[in-house]
Amino acid sequence: MRLLSRADGLVQNLAPGASARLGLSFADLSEKHPSLIICNISGYGQDGPYRDKKAYDLLIQSEAGLLSVTGTATEPAKVGISIADISAGSYAYSSILAALFERKRDSERRGRNIGISMLESMVEWMGFPMYYTYGDQPGPTPAGASHAAIYPYGPFETGKGTVMLGIQNEREWAKFCEIVLERPEMAMDERFCNNSLRVKNRDALREIICNAFATFSAEGILRRLDEAGIANAIVNDMQGVWNHPQLRARRRWTQIQTSAGTVPALFPPGMEPDGFKAQMGAVPEIGQHNEAILAELGMDKDI
Structure with missing residues (x-):
């Protein structure tokens, strides 16, 4: 409790109801710490019929409908990173910052009680497919790594490597063909002369494109796409990202110390020479600052 007297905020992700049993609810703490900002992170919220359900990232992806729009029509797929956890953390971060600014403008410097639900955070990100189906309209058919409503827009294999490309309008389609x-002449083929027809006949068009790409490397196709002004990207693996030429050219990597030795770390986005200064110290070991914190609180270091 001594820490709270000097803290701006408290973040907790205990099961709903647990913080109240421990005397850590907003109602309990605001009496002694009226300026304290409390952020409660949970799977489904502090009330409602799902309040006590266990919530892991993949479960939230499922409940939020994310699996229904990824993968394919026959095989749903999860996102490859813990996107529900990241989403909830992002909303917690931005909400706490907003509460700090709001408190600063409040003459009484009152605290705030923030509730972040993983489900609500993920559903907020599902706005596009949700409104696509609003009013019982049929949703787009999941198309794997390809776009469900634009074609060609997705990955295509070459003779060596895979490229991602996206055609956005008929002018680009004509340039792509040429x-x-x-x-x-393919630009005016009656099967492919507008996006709706290209989506309808995507299997036939994909076969044509892959056959054309088969004799080229990914780099060769990327050069042609750049010449045509077609948006494109290489489909990287993690080694490709570690060695990405753009990140290296912009000097976005630094070295930091850890208990296991020196490791590379990416400067946080927004850290620019003329912007925020990047201050990335060594990663602290577990318990490294315990004694210093206890000393600040006037407590014996052996406690």
Whole structure:
């Protein structure tokens, strides 16, 4: 409790009801610490019929409908990172910052009680597919790594490597046929002459594109796409990201110390030479600052 007297905020992700049993609810703490900002992170919220359900990242992805729009029509797929955890953490972070600014403008410097639900955080990110289906409208068919409603927009194998490309309008489609495929007549093919038809006939178009790409490397296709002004990217693995030329050219990597030795770390986004200064010290070991914190609180270091 001594820490709270000097803290701006408290973040907790105990099971709903647990903080109240421990005397850590907003109602309990605000009496002694009226300026304290409390952020409660939970799976489904502090009330409602799902309050006590266990919540892990993949379970929240499922409940929020994310699995229904990823993967394919026959095989749903989760996102490859813990996106529900990250989403909830991002909303907790931004909400706490907003509460700090709000408290600063409050003449009484009153604290705030913030509730972050993993489910609500994830559903907020599902706005596009949700409104696509609003009013019982049919949703887009999951298309794996390809776009469900635009084609060609997705990954295509080459003779060596995989490229990602996206056609956004009919002008780009004509350029793609002329410069990349070297088949200008395809732009007016009755199967592919507008996006709706290309989506409808995507299997036939994919076969044509993959056959054309088969004799080229990924780098060769990327050069043609750049020449045609078609948005594109390489489909990297993690080694490709570690060695990404753009990150290296912008000097986005630094070295930091850990208990296991020196490791590379990416400067946080927003850290620019003329912006926020990056201050990334060594990663502290577990318990490294215990004695210093206890000393600040006037407590014996052996406690």
